């Protein structure tokens with residue numbers, strides 16, 4: 709039997725938003741490894757597990773720690789917020805895993821911020837969409853700019869991850885300036901902070917207003933496509949169905 713590491717997407721935060729499979733994987737584990745903030749979000753039921761962490765920016769060390777623990781014969785669950793394969797640790801685990809052919813990896817999917825945030829805002833991603841991270845820690849900013857412009861030119865709805873950090877306070881503004889080269893100022897947008905956690909906050913606005921908005925690193929930003937609308941305070945990107953709006957013509961509702 710190969711030692712196994714579960715690479716678990718825990719969803720945005722609260723247990724109700726984890727899959728049964730994610731909960732099962734963590735219950736099976738002897739040790740749960742993850743960034744401290746995510747370990748802190750785990751409920752009481754995992755308190756008896758050994759919990760191990762490395763600080764932010766020490767992602768490689770965190771992954772190495774998983775393999776070291778698995779080599780000792782422990783069942784390991786490495787947890788990531790949202791989905792582990794969306795700006796998470798899943799790919800790095802496979803890269804490092806090359807050195808450990810006897811350890812098997814299994815990725816357990818989780819609800820990513822694009823999904824959970826979209827649900828809070830309404831239905832902003834109900835047509836083709838692009839997901840772009842504004843973090844230039846691992847991606848050159850020029851490439852991010854190119855992707856933003858291409859997404860705008862393609863009339864995709866757009867989700868922005870990592871819209872801000874302590875060192876990158878003006879990145880959302882810079883991204884909006886690029887989008888505004890292609891997109892009108894009145895384009896409906898929205899953002900959600902602390903999805904599935906305490907103090908969830910959501911707002912809709914125009915692209916011009918988004919440019920002036922200071923968001924934090926626990927925020928996911930949504931930009932509608934050319935057909936998106938704010939309907940009853942919700943950000944909606946339409947599928948394209950014909951909807952009869954005039955009840956008089958219909959006769960009855």
Ligand code: SAH
Nearest residue numbers: 720790791820821869870902903926927928
């Ligand atoms: N693997 C994660 C993404 C990690 S990148 C996922 O699939 O969701 C970190 C970025 O994800 C944050 O900067 C933010 O843009 C977004 N994010 C993750 N969790 C969030 C939450 N609970 N509320 C709002 N945004 C979140």
